Amino acid sequence: MDVESVFHMAGGVGDTSYSKNSSLQKKASDMVKHITMEAVQEVFLSLNKPNSFGMADLGCSSGPNTLSIIKDIIKSVEEAEACGVNVKFLNQCPTITTKEFRVYLNDLPTNDFNSIFKALPDFHGELKKSTRRSDLYIAASPGSFYGRLFPSGSLHFVYSSYSLHWLSKVPRALYDEQGKSTNKGCIYISESSPPTVAQAYQAQFREDFSSFLQFRSQELIPGGQMVLILLGRRGPNHIDRGNSFFWEILSRSFSTLILEVGDD
């Protein structure tokens, strides 16, 4: 399966869309929002308030979360622009010199970028009311973040939330020499999976994450920062990931579905 060409969150704004079903992802992002904002302000100030600030949201998907985090980051930079870190009363700060703010929204090419774009005129209108910023450039850069996405040294800040646990491909090591799956009847790492399955996913993650870091190191300017939010686990047991019951339920649903189709 060519993941880059087919994988995406459910588009549009209907009842089953990602846009209407991403409160969990919003919650995760909100939990560490203070870290994100501190990092943005730190990079902005430590790089001496660059004239053209570039940031990317990798795996932005489509929905309210996409533009909501951009708005928060813009406000955060505006605070730092005005008086430094932790400014609470922006209106009391002296007028700032206008600086360019470049935002690149990234996801796989089948992501529903159209829905984000349709929301942009209102978003720009709203921003004009709530911030002083008028020189905001939002662009979409479709492609896999396991490959090169942006020109050299064009970014100051990289943000990625709830995306990096998606691998670039189904690990080759999941299949035996005859090309048969060693993880029969299971999706991802389940209780009944043999140990080689966890190892296969781990190796794929290591390979993917190394690529991710390698390419970002070319795109970020020296002194730039990243905030990466991804699923993890508390203990050494691969099955204990907090959300593994999702995979069990999904796995059973698929099995039932396949049996039903087989009966017809």
Added chain:
Amino acid sequence: MDVESVFHMAGGVGDTSYSKNSSLQKKASDMVKHITMEAVQEVFLSLNKPNSFGMADLGCSSGPNTLSIIKDIIKSVEEAEACGVNVKFLNQCPTITTKEFRVYLNDLPTNDFNSIFKALPDFHGELKKSTRRSDLYIAASPGSFYGRLFPSGSLHFVYSSYSLHWLSKVPRALYDEQGKSTNKGCIYISESSPPTVAQAYQAQFREDFSSFLQFRSQELIPGGQMVLILLGRRGPNHIDRGNSFFWEILSRSFSTLILEVGDD
């Protein structure tokens, strides 16, 4: 009517999509392709083969024309990179230093960018076979080209084909003091339109085109160039635009439709 929020070519790839009905636009663009390619090569060479070349297609729409012109421009720059203008045998040229090539696709936010993005993985694959270029960055920058779109001095070349005859708004001067249309029963400038109608459209075009030039002058670097392809007319008569019969047919169709709806 807020043109920026609603106006777009028909999306998708169905029988009535712009993608399947844009051979006329392709023909127009092909007629002046030699001018486009010469301009691209000239700007590339006169600016001493910039390390990061930025270009934008304003009003790119979606369909085969969008990526086809990008491919032609990339090849053209590659020729200039290798040995200078008018190189016919690229394979005999010495290996070139790899340079960054940034492409920004622009159209209004309701344009079907998703369809373009879906074609990108194949497009990149094809380019790898037919050119030496590997450092191509394609991004979409949605918004009206009658406003600011790109950071200062970020572009070397601007291309716009069959787009600039679309105005930013319905000219205010088309309405009399009571807010009633002075162009009753007509769409655009027709034979039965009073002279004030042509004047209203002309004034709106002047205003829009001035904005266009003003913003592009901020986005293009000094020495950059533009190729703008738009509908014109041969004589002083506003009605004689070559394609005015389209508007007459469309106008009559709408009238018939409205009468039919009125009868129901």
